[in-house]
Amino acid sequence: MEGCPMDVVFNQVFAGLSMASILLIIALGLAIIYGTMGVINLAHGEFVMLGAYATWALQSFAGLGVVTSIPLVFVAVAAVGWVIEKVIVQRLYTRPLDTILATWGIGIILQQAITLGVGTESHFVRGPQWLSGNVEIGSLVMSNYRLFVIAFSAAVLGVSWLLMTRTEFGMRLRAVIQNRGISECYGIEAKKVYSITFAYGAGLAGIAGALITPLFSTIPTMGTGLVVDAFLVVIVGGLGSIIGTATAAMLIGEVTALFSIVLNDTLGRIAVLAGIIILIRFRPRGLFPSDIRR
Structure with a gap:
């Protein structure tokens, strides 16, 4: 970045932090679901889209308003996730490939x-x-709304x-x-835990959808690109680690923003x-690997 004005660098750092905060909320839901159940939820982007709509x-x-809607959106999208888990996903825990196909179809x-x-037309939501x-x-x-999104994502991470x-x-x-069989012997209902966890992850995606409506076009396909970046965050973070997810979101958001100065957005x-890819080659379990359900 030699020769690049410092004001451009600082503004790109802020833009990267804003991007990271959005990725964090989306990826948190993915990380919690995968870390708990070992389920790769390809419908997660559509939960973001449902939250936006x-x-x-x-x-x-x-x-x-957007902020007032957040609790209602969380409950609504979490309810959709709970129904999907109960009706479809719960029957496929021992069949991971079928789970991938089922969530893709959903x-x-x-x-x-x-x-x-x-309809397919873009809808506008006022900030x-x-x-x-x-x-x-x-x-x-620094946009006041983006500052709010950053603070809110930090609060969601803490909660x-x-x-x-x-x-x-x-x-x-x-x-x-750690051990589903032994935990059920002590009276813990694993299916109930899975249902609540899946619903919570879906609700987080809904919150992300609500927060990005003043920043992104609200269209039926909006979740597709976002969930790809969220999957990258989860992989780099360590497939289920909350702290790893936060670190990876920050890393990917900032590096992407800074690279766009040196090169351009595409490069x-x-x-x-x-x-x-290089990181996965040397650390296939990510930066902060965690134990997941086998």
Whole structure:
């Protein structure tokens, strides 16, 4: 980055942090689901899309703002995830390839359902009026809404970590991960734990969809590209590690943003993917590998 003005570098660092915060919330749901159940959920991007459309509907028909809609969106998308887990995914735990195909099919169904019901045109969602404007520190310009997204993603990370490590549910979850058979002997209902975990992961994706509506076009295919980046975050982070997911989201977001200065957006993305391939070659279990259900 020699010769590049420092104000450009600082603004790109902020842009990378903003990108990382969005990736973090999406990837957290993936990491928790995979770390608990060993399920690769290819419908996760569609949960993000459902969250975005739920936010648009709440704003258009109920007059609710983006921030006000977040709790309702979380509950609604979590409920969809809970039903999908109960009806389909729960029957496929011992058949991982079938689970991949099933969740891929569910994602297509959700996309087509939104296309048929709402249409393919892009929908606009207004950002919160009280978060309009920017914070300027010298030549660094930071959007108030993006600052809110960064702070909110940090709060979601903290709540998820506390839920998994400092609550009775988290204790039951860790017991099921370590040994499902023995944990069931002690009265822990593994199926119930899996259902709640899958619903929570889906709800997090819904929250991410709500937060990005003022920043991204709300269209039926919006989740596809986002979930690819989220999968990269989970792989680099260590396939189920919450701390690893946070570290990987920050790393990928910042490196992508900084590479776009030296190269361009396309070449920068290629360079990031090449770096991830090299990392996986030498650390196939990611930066912070964790034990998952076998």
